[in-house]
Amino acid sequence: MNGKYAMGIDIGSATSKCVLIGKDGNIAANSLIASGTGTAGPSMAVEAAFGKLGVTRENISAIVSTGYGRNSFPGADKTMSELSCHARGAYHLYPEAKTVIDIGGQDAKVLHISNGALSQFLMNDKCAAGTGRFLEVMSHVLQLDISEMSEAGARAEKPLEISSTCTVFAESEVISHLSRSASINDIVAGIHKSVATRTAGLVKRLGVIPEVFMTGGVARNENVRHYLSRELGVDIKTSPLAQYAGALGAALFALELTNNKE
């Protein structure tokens, strides 16, 4: 436990994120690889973060792994669920956060934070609609890069309705719109609205306690945030590091582990 840094790794279904923090809890290095559990993504993410600081495993005091691949990461001192890690990371990034919305590759979660810790949560049912994967499938159909989706949605003049709650059915709806030569921007806005409506239902079930903070890859999509904010009637804050919230939370738990042992 003599290392200088504590490490958190969030191995999701679509990406692997690694965060190294110093003893002061500040981020020293972070990395993201666009492949998740069951791939070389996790080790590449670690190598990338280590490379930024020129450190090795010897310099790491403790490792906490999280995400769907958390149990298969070798060398982790502890695993934590991504629920606790996102809550912890979000609280660190934005201490006023009381409600956290995380839309990840495979699921959507709503978390309540009380005194800086996760106090209750709700997750989506097994349907993929309303998750990052849903947006990914739609971007492929529309031949857009996922990073172009937000701007396309913002340019919409008349957002269309995508009402199906099933990803496969929604894909058919999108294709129908395309075959009627509807504007791509209007379709994208419709997709974003559908994600927002579905997620808002989950948030309302648990309760909206301001301030609301969004984490996960989809937090980068400003157009989704816009519709979600409209659905919930509150501002939704985020951070450029939102996608790292899970890994950051894991790193903070690793730091706690270090401090408890010392």
Next chain:
Amino acid sequence: MEERKPAKILLREIADAAYQRAWDAKNAGEKVGWCASNFPVEIPAALDIPVVYPENQAAAIAAKGGGQRMCEHAEGLGYSNDLCAYARINMAFADLKTCEELDMPQPDFVLCCNNICNCMIKWYEALAKTLNIPMILVDIPYNTEYEVSEDRIRYIRKQFDEAIQKLCEITGKTFDPKKLEESMKVSNRTSRAWLKATDYCKYIPSPLNGYDLFNHMAVAVCARASVEAAEAFEQLAEEYAQSVKDGTSTYRGEQKYRIMFEGIACWPHLRHTYTALKDRGMNVVATVYADAFGFIFENMDEMMAAYTNVPNCMNIERAADMRIKIAKRTSIDGAVIHVNRSCKLWSGIMPEIERRLRTEVGVPTVTFDGDQADPRNFTPAQYDTRIQGFYEVMEENKKGGGR
């Protein structure tokens, strides 16, 4: 002195004997029925008519790994994947006539009661039509009121009389009101003993592993009106009383957290759902089953009311109150809620039940998607994440929360 067999062995033997009794009757040329789990068991018991329970058989088939094969067979016959998996497994069994996981005799009649759901009616109608056998239905509609009104009792009572008459016609048996009284008495005795035994969950630590109840309940469902069942549950209660005195439990290891398991067991993944809880020191001390199969009544009218006050038949306010009462009585730290794709009625009220437990009992909750018998509707990784998060919330609560 001969050593007494443990109650759990006796209960298993009673469940096995119920199937054997039906086989023996069938082989001797007697009429055998298939019976819905919440059909008033006192009626066939009073007439000494052997019946077996498709729901119990389906649960056992699913627990032994045959659920998917049977469901797929039923889907091949044209039954929708949206139907209850117990129904699909049973329709497959009715078609195949045999099942390697658990066999039971084919029916000469079916006894249906829709106090658990209306899918039951169509399921039993399909059986009756496919197998060309008579069906007796006791219609106990969903109770929109909190209490069971007089007119409902009269409506159900009238059907009881008719059901008895029809059953006599089908089987050639003669009805003796004294025998019905006797079977009601025994059924009450069994229910009281069952409730007494399960009530030991309220002790800290609990003398029993809550998952034991998923096995024991088979007898509470299908052999309530037998003296052997009453005696076995009375012995079970005695054993738990002794465990409380001795500080022992059938749950191995430290009981860190006391939880409610809401909903029917996820039979195809019983081990997985259990292990994720057990690994974190969570013991199930509250289930809806325990109270649901404790039918207590003093007379015929109260019996009609008892069969209306079953989980899927009672009004949502009563359903929520029942759970809140159980949760408080057993001092739970949290609730794990099975959103069971097979059972639309039970799952349909779960968002509200979840909210009520969270807000009125003040405990963390977690919901997971699963199924009582179709293994395809459950994802282990999704379950594990939810259970780990749920555990971490309880850990934070224990620490007092906060940083």
